[in-house]
Amino acid sequence: MTQPYVTLVSRLERSAGVLGVLLVEVEDGLVIAGAAGSESTTESAAALGSSLFRRTRKAAGDAGLGGARFVRLEADGGHLCAVGRGEMVLVALTDRDANLGKLRLEMMRAAEQL
Amino acid sequence: MIAGAVSAPWLDVPLRRFVEDARVQRAVALRADGKVLGQFGFASAADVMTACALAAAINASGKELGKQLGGRPFLGLHQGGKSQGVFMGSCTAEGKDFLLLAAFDRESTLGLVRLYFAEFRDALRGVSQRAPEMEGERDLESDLNSSLDALFGPLS
Numbered sequence: 001m002t003q004p005y006v007t008l009v010s011r012l013e014r015s016a017g018v019l020g021v022l023l024v025e026v027e028d029g030l031v032i033a034g035a036a037g038s039e040s041t042t043e044s045a046a047a048l049g050s051s052l053f054r055r056t057r058k059a060a061g062d063a064g065l066g067g068a069r070f071v072r073l074e075a076d077g078g079h080l081c082a083v084g085r086g087e088m089v090l091v092a093l094t095d096r097d098a099n100l101g102k103l104r105l106e107m108m109r110a111a112e113q114l
Numbered sequence: 115m116i117a118g119a120v121s122a123p124w125l126d127v128p129l130r131r132f133v134e135d136a137r138v139q140r141a142v143a144l145r146a147d148g149k150v151l152g153q154f155g156f157a158s159a160a161d162v163m164t165a166c167a168l169a170a171a172i173n174a175s176g177k178e179l180g181k182q183l184g185g186r187p188f189l190g191l192h193q194g195g196k197s198q199g200v201f202m203g204s205c206t207a208e209g210k211d212f213l214l215l216a217a218f219d220r221e222s223t224l225g226l227v228r229l230y231f232a233e234f235r236d237a238l239r240g241v242s243q244r245a246p247e248m249e250g251e252r253d254l255e256s257d258l259n260s261s262l263d264a265l266f267g268p269l270s
Contacts, residue, residue: 024225027223028194028223028224028225029223029224029225029226030224030225043225043229044229046225047223047225047226047228047229048226048229050223051222051223051225051226054223
């Protein structure tokens with residue numbers, strides 16, 4: 001049942017600079033498919049990535065900007081990108097050298113398949 | 115800031131931090147027998163008493179069920195609702211088992227609660243101060259009453 005999700009996540013993981021990709025249940029913040037390092041790192045990334053996406057989406061809605069589609073957090077060591085679709089959110093962790101434009105496009109396409 | 119109180123000083127910082135980080139509405143730390151150690155967000159002693167009695171009972175049955183089904187007790191429990199969820203997890207400090215019961219709404223998620231519960235559990239593991247001793251022959255009710263008195267003052 002989760003095989004299509006695993007395939008989708010694996011495809012994104014092959015992008016240059018991507019450290020891990022997770023498909024997360026947006027309301028629970030729990031992992032559906034994918035990994036980002038150790039189990040605890042994966043769970044942290046899932047919980048925090050989905051929380052960031054939910055809060056940004058709410059803030060965008062409250063500000064009258066409509067629904068947030070793509071969220072990117074820039075940190076010292078890399079980026080966290082998240083794209084949502086329905087009850088799921090795709091979260092990708094990248095290093096600083098990742099091609100973010102290409103990754104964004106791939107993530108948006110992947111989200112349409114969810 | 116959510117109001118609360120703890121009767122075990124070593125619990126104050128980790129519990130307060132858990133409540134703030136996980137953005138839960140209410141949390142109570144208790145011993146497996148139902149004795150209250152600290153709470154945040156509860157309005158009355160009666161609410162805490164009810165929550166602790168139920169949590170202790172759920173933990174006892176969940177533990178037993180876990181043993182029967184898989185040979186090991188469950189470590190955590192979650193009940194999700196439409197707008198609210200409840201999480202209960204067990205942890206250890208100074209060789210004694212504790213339970214943390216937390217209620218959260220859509221401001222938080224199960225993932226966040228689990229994440230910060232893991233930090234809470236790790237913080238308690240590092241507690242060097244001696245955890246309060248069980249008071250021998252006292253029963254559940256007197257334990258509950260004394261700890262509730264410490265948290266809320268005597269019931270009038």
